[in-house]
Amino acid sequence: MYPSAAQPARLYESVCDDILKRIDRGEWNERGKLPSIRELAQELGVHRLTVFKAYQLLKQSGKAYVKDKSGYYLNTGSLPSDLTAMPAVHSHIQQNPLSDIQRVPVVYQFSQALLDPNLLPNQYLSAYVKQAFDLYPKVLGTYAPVQGDEELREAMAEYLAVQHRLVLTPGELLITSGAQQALDLLAKTLLKPRDVVLVDRPTYGAAMDIFRSYGAQLAAVDIHPHGYDLEQVARLMKERKPRFFYLNPTFHNPTGYTVSAEQRKRLVELAAEHRCLLVEDDPFHDIYFKQPPPPPLFAYDTEGYVAYIRSFSKYIAPGLRIAAVAARQPVIGNLLTAKSLADNGTPLLNQKIFLLLFFSDRMQRHLEKLRIALHVRMSIMEEALSGTGLSWTRPAGGLNLWIKLPDGIKAGPLLAKGMEHSLTFVPGTICDPLAEFDDRIRLSYSYANENQLREGVQLLAGLLRSLA
Amino acid sequence: MYPSAAQPARLYESVCDDILKRIDRGEWNERGKLPSIRELAQELGVHRLTVFKAYQLLKQSGKAYVKDKSGYYLNTGSLPSDLTAMPAVHSHIQQNPLSDIQRVPVVYQFSQALLDPNLLPNQYLSAYVKQAFDLYPKVLGTYAPVQGDEELREAMAEYLAVQHRLVLTPGELLITSGAQQALDLLAKTLLKPRDVVLVDRPTYGAAMDIFRSYGAQLAAVDIHPHGYDLEQVARLMKERKPRFFYLNPTFHNPTGYTVSAEQRKRLVELAAEHRCLLVEDDPFHDIYFKQPPPPPLFAYDTEGYVAYIRSFSKYIAPGLRIAAVAARQPVIGNLLTAKSLADNGTPLLNQKIFLLLFFSDRMQRHLEKLRIALHVRMSIMEEALSGTGLSWTRPAGGLNLWIKLPDGIKAGPLLAKGMEHSLTFVPGTICDPLAEFDDRIRLSYSYANENQLREGVQLLAGLLRSLA
Numbered sequence: 001m002y003p004s005a006a007q008p009a010r011l012y013e014s015v016c017d018d019i020l021k022r023i024d025r026g027e028w029n030e031r032g033k034l035p036s037i038r039e040l041a042q043e044l045g046v047h048r049l050t051v052f053k054a055y056q057l058l059k060q061s062g063k064a065y066v067k068d069k070s071g072y073y074l075n076t077g078s079l080p081s082d083l084t085a086m087p088a089v090h091s092h093i094q095q096n097p098l099s100d101i102q103r104v105p106v107v108y109q110f111s112q113a114l115l116d117p118n119l120l121p122n123q124y125l126s127a128y129v130k131q132a133f134d135l136y137p138k139v140l141g142t143y144a145p146v147q148g149d150e151e152l153r154e155a156m157a158e159y160l161a162v163q164h165r166l167v168l169t170p171g172e173l174l175i176t177s178g179a180q181q182a183l184d185l186l187a188k189t190l191l192k193p194r195d196v197v198l199v200d201r202p203t204y205g206a207a208m209d210i211f212r213s214y215g216a217q218l219a220a221v222d223i224h225p226h227g228y229d230l231e232q233v234a235r236l237m238k239e240r241k242p243r244f245f246y247l248n249p250t251f252h253n254p255t256g257y258t259v260s261a262e263q264r265k266r267l268v269e270l271a272a273e274h275r276c277l278l279v280e281d282d283p284f285h286d287i288y289f290k291q292p293p294p295p296p297l298f299a300y301d302t303e304g305y306v307a308y309i310r311s312f313s314k315y316i317a318p319g320l321r322i323a324a325v326a327a328r329q330p331v332i333g334n335l336l337t338a339k340s341l342a343d344n345g346t347p348l349l350n351q352k353i354f355l356l357l358f359f360s361d362r363m364q365r366h367l368e369k370l371r372i373a374l375h376v377r378m379s380i381m382e383e384a385l386s387g388t389g390l391s392w393t394r395p396a397g398g399l400n401l402w403i404k405l406p407d408g409i410k411a412g413p414l415l416a417k418g419m420e421h422s423l424t425f426v427p428g429t430i431c432d433p434l435a436e437f438d439d440r441i442r443l444s445y446s447y448a449n450e451n452q453l454r455e456g457v458q459l460l461a462g463l464l465r466s467l468a
Numbered sequence: 469m470y471p472s473a474a475q476p477a478r479l480y481e482s483v484c485d486d487i488l489k490r491i492d493r494g495e496w497n498e499r500g501k502l503p504s505i506r507e508l509a510q511e512l513g514v515h516r517l518t519v520f521k522a523y524q525l526l527k528q529s530g531k532a533y534v535k536d537k538s539g540y541y542l543n544t545g546s547l548p549s550d551l552t553a554m555p556a557v558h559s560h561i562q563q564n565p566l567s568d569i570q571r572v573p574v575v576y577q578f579s580q581a582l583l584d585p586n587l588l589p590n591q592y593l594s595a596y597v598k599q600a601f602d603l604y605p606k607v608l609g610t611y612a613p614v615q616g617d618e619e620l621r622e623a624m625a626e627y628l629a630v631q632h633r634l635v636l637t638p639g640e641l642l643i644t645s646g647a648q649q650a651l652d653l654l655a656k657t658l659l660k661p662r663d664v665v666l667v668d669r670p671t672y673g674a675a676m677d678i679f680r681s682y683g684a685q686l687a688a689v690d691i692h693p694h695g696y697d698l699e700q701v702a703r704l705m706k707e708r709k710p711r712f713f714y715l716n717p718t719f720h721n722p723t724g725y726t727v728s729a730e731q732r733k734r735l736v737e738l739a740a741e742h743r744c745l746l747v748e749d750d751p752f753h754d755i756y757f758k759q760p761p762p763p764p765l766f767a768y769d770t771e772g773y774v775a776y777i778r779s780f781s782k783y784i785a786p787g788l789r790i791a792a793v794a795a796r797q798p799v800i801g802n803l804l805t806a807k808s809l810a811d812n813g814t815p816l817l818n819q820k821i822f823l824l825l826f827f828s829d830r831m832q833r834h835l836e837k838l839r840i841a842l843h844v845r846m847s848i849m850e851e852a853l854s855g856t857g858l859s860w861t862r863p864a865g866g867l868n869l870w871i872k873l874p875d876g877i878k879a880g881p882l883l884a885k886g887m888e889h890s891l892t893f894v895p896g897t898i899c900d901p902l903a904e905f906d907d908r909i910r911l912s913y914s915y916a917n918e919n920q921l922r923e924g925v926q927l928l929a930g931l932l933r934s935l936a
Binding site: 115178 | 636
C-alpha cells in the first residue's frame with residue numbers, strides 16, 4: 001500500500017480541526033451556513049484552496065454539505081446531505097436500472113444471472129495464470145492487437161467450427177471485454193438517433209438501455225415457448241425497417257425459451273430478404289440440461305446478416321471479461337474501428353489466461369459437471385416453488401425461471417418487500433420494451449446456493465401471501 | 469488447445485476438393501464465375517449451406533472471391549481479391565488513422581508513445597500476479613463493482629492526495645480500461661452532435677477521432693512551449709461555448725510542452741467563468757527528467773470543472789489497461805452509468821494486480837530508474853538528430869520529440885519512404901485539428917532501444933536528404 005501513516009498533519013487538516021472546534025462552540029449554528037471559502041481564507045490568512053480542502057474533509061466526514069452554488073452548510077441531520085455542487089454540465093445518458101438492483105448486496109440473490117463463485121473451478125484457475133506467465137513472460141508489457149490476440153482468435157474460430165458448424169476466419173472475430181461491450185460497439189457502429197431496433201419481448205434490460213442510449217426506438221417481437229410468430233417478424237421487418245433485430249434464441253433471457261432449428265433458418269432468410277442484421281446474443285449455449293441446443297443462427301447465414309455475440313463471462317471466469325463477436329464484412333471492420341476508439345483492445349493478460357483455460361480438456365470436463373450442478377439447482381428452485389401459486393415454463397437450459405405472479409400481485413411492490421428481507425429478483429417491467437410485464441419476475445437459480453434457494457423461495461412465498 | 473486433428477473430412481471439405489479439381493480442369497475458366505450456391509447444391513445433391521462452406525474455404529485459400537451480390541469468382545490474379553460480400557449494413561463510424569500507422573510492424577518504431585517492453589519490471593511482475601491470487605483466491609470468479617475495486621479506489625485517492633494534492637473521495641474516482649475508454653465515456657456522456665469541443669493544437673489524434681465519432685465540432689487552441697495564449701482560450705470559450713476543453717498540460721502529446729502553474733490556476737478560473745469542463749489527460753505525469761511538473765489542473769479546481777484522466781498503461785503495464793478518472797458530481801455519476809452500459813466494469817483481476825504492483829515500494833523505485841532510462845534515450849535521439857537540419861524544443865519529460873521538418877519536406881511522403889525502410893513515426897497532420905501540420909512529425913524515443921534510436925535517426929536523415 002502507498003505509505004501515508006507517517007505523514008505530518010497538513011495545513012488543511014489543521015484548518016479542518018479548527019473549524020470542527022468552532023462548530024462545537026456553536027459559532028455558526030444559528031443559520032447553519034459556514035463562511036465562504038474566500039472569507040475564511042482571508043480570516044485565517046491561508047490560501048483558499050486550503051479552506052476548500054478543509055471543507056471537503058468536513059463534507060466527507062458528514063459534518064457539512066454543499067447547497068448548489070450558495071455555499072457550505074452544517075449538516076444538522078434534518079437537511080438532505082446528498083445535495084452536492086452541480087456544475088453546468090448536463091448529460092443525456094440513460095440509466096441502468098438492472099445494474100442498480102443487482103448492485104444491492106442481499107442474502108437471497110435471485111437477480112444475478114451469474115454463477116455462484118463456488119461453482120467455478122477456482123482450485124485450478126491460478127495454475128493457468130501461472131502458465132500464462134511461463135508461456136508469455138512479457139504479457140503484462142504488451143498491448144494486444146485491437147481485434148484480439150491472434151492465437152485466441154484462431155483457437156476460437158476452430159472451436160466454433162467444430163462445436164457449432166460456424167464457418168469463419170480469425171479475421172471475422174473480434175474479442176471484446178464481455179458481451180456488454182460487444183452490444184455497445186454494435187449499437188455505436190449501427191445506430192443513428194430514431195433508428196428502429198427489433199427486440200424480443202421480454203428481453204435483456206441492459207441491452208435496451210444500451211440501444212436507447214444511442215437514440216434507438218425499440219419495436220417488440222413476442223417470444224413464445226417455441227419461438228416467434230414469424231409473420232409478426234416479417235411484418236415488423238417490412239413496416240418498421242429496423243436497423244437490426246437483437247435476439248437471444250438459445251435459453252433466452254429471461255424466459256429460458258429456445259427457438260427451433262426450422263425457425264432459425266427462416267429468420268436468416270427473412271433477415272436477408274429485408275436487409276436487417278440479426279444480432280444474436282448467445283451467453284448460455286453450453287448450459288443445456290439434456291440435449292445440446294440447435295446451432296446458432298450464424299451457422300445458417302450465407303450472406304453476412306448475422307452478428308454473433310458469444311460470451312463466456314457468465315460461466316467461465318467473470319473476473320476475466322472475455323467475449324467474442326463473429327461477423328462478416330463490413331460489420332466486423334466497423335466494429336474493429338469502434339473497438340480501437342473505445343479502449344484500443346482487450347487486455348492481453350486476460351486473453352492469454354482465457355486461451356489456456358477455456359480450451360483445456362479440464363475446462364471441457366468442468367462444463368459437464370457444471371451443467372449437472374445447474375440442473376440440480378433449477379430442480380431445487382422448481383420444487384420449492386411448487387404449491388406457491390406461481391407458474392412458469394420449464395427451460396431446457398440457462399440460468400433463469402420466468403415466473404407469472406398470481407393475479408393482483410405486482411412485481412414492483414413485491415421487489416420492495418423482498419429488499420426489506422434481503423431478497424432480490426428482476427421485475428418483468430425491466431425486461432419489457434413496453435414496460436408492462438408487472439405480473440412477471442425473473443428468478444435466477446445460478447447464483448444462490450442450494451440452501452439459499454430453498455429458504456429464499458420460502459421467504460418469497462411468505463411475501464406473496466402477505467401481499468395477496 | 470481444442471482438439472480437431474482427428475476429425476474426418478467433412479462434406480463441405482470434400483465438395484471444396486471437388487471444386488478445386490474442376491477448376492484445375494478449366495471447367496469454369498471462361499467467364500471466371502463459379503456456379504451459384506443454389507445451382508451447385510442442386511447439381512451435387514447437397515444442402516446449399518455445404519456449398520456455401522466450401523466456397524468460404526475457397527475464399528480463405530485465396531482461390532475465389534465474392535463480387536458484391538453477383539456471386540463467387542475465381543481469383544485469376546488480375547482481379548482484386550478484397551471485394552467481399554457487403555450486406556446492406558452501413559456505418560457512420562470514424563476511422564482511426566493513428567492506430568493504422570502504429571499497427572504496421574517495423575524495425576524503427578518511432579510512432580508508438582509506449583515503453584520498450586524491456587524497460588518494464590518484467591522480472592517481478594509475475595510475483596504480483598501470484599500474490600493477487602494468494603490474497604484474492606476468487607478473483608477470477610468475481611465481477612468488479614462497475615466503478616472499480618474499492619480497495620484500489622481508496623489507495624488511488626490517497627496516492628493522488630499525497631502526490632498531487634488532489635482532494636477527493638474514492639467515490640469521485642472511476643477505474644477504466646485505459647485512458648482511451650475514459651475519453652470515450654466522457655465523450656459519450658457529454659457530447660451531442662454539433663457540440664463544440666476545444667482541443668490543443670496539435671493534440672492526440674485518437675482523442676479527436678473519438679470526439680468526432682460522437683459528432684463533435686473541434687475548435688483549436690494553440691499550445692506553445694510555455695503554454696496557452698489565455699486570451700485565445702477565453703475568447704473561444706465565450707464565442708464557441710464549448711462543451712469541454714480537452715487538454716494535456718503536462719509533457720503534452722505530441723509537443724512535450726508543459727503549462728505553468730500560473731496558467732493552470734487561470735485556466736480553472738476561466739472554465740468556471742464560462743461553465744466549460746476541462747478534460748485533463750495526464751498520462752506522463754511521472755515521466756519527468758529533472759523537476760516534477762506542477763500539480764494537475766484538478767488540484768486548482770474548487771467547483772467541479774475538471775475531469776482528470778490519469779493513465780498508467782503506458783509505463784506500468786500496458787497488458788493490464790488500467791486508468792482512473794477523477795471528477796465531481798454530476799460528471800462522475802454519469803460516467804458511472806455509461807461505464808455500466810459500456811462493459812459493466814473493468815476486470816477485477818487486472819485491478820488487483822495493479823493495486824499490488826503500482827503502490828509497492830519496488831514500483832516507486834522502478835519509476836526512478838525509468839526516468840533516467842528515458843532521459844538517456846531522449847538524449848541519444850537528440851544527439852543523433854543534431855546536424856540533420858531538423859529542429860525541436862527539448863521537453864522536460866514525456867516520451868516524444870515534436871520535430872519541425874526542413875523547408876519543402878512534407879510528412880506524408882517522408883512517412884511513405886520510411887515505411888519502405890521499416891521506419892514509422894506520427895505525421896503532424898494526424899495531430900492537427902486543422903490537418904495542416906504537414907511540416908511536423910512526432911518521434912517517440914521510448915519504444916526503440918538505443919541502437920535502433922541511433923540507426924533509425926541515421927536512416928531518417930538519409931531519407932530527408934533523398935527528398936530534399
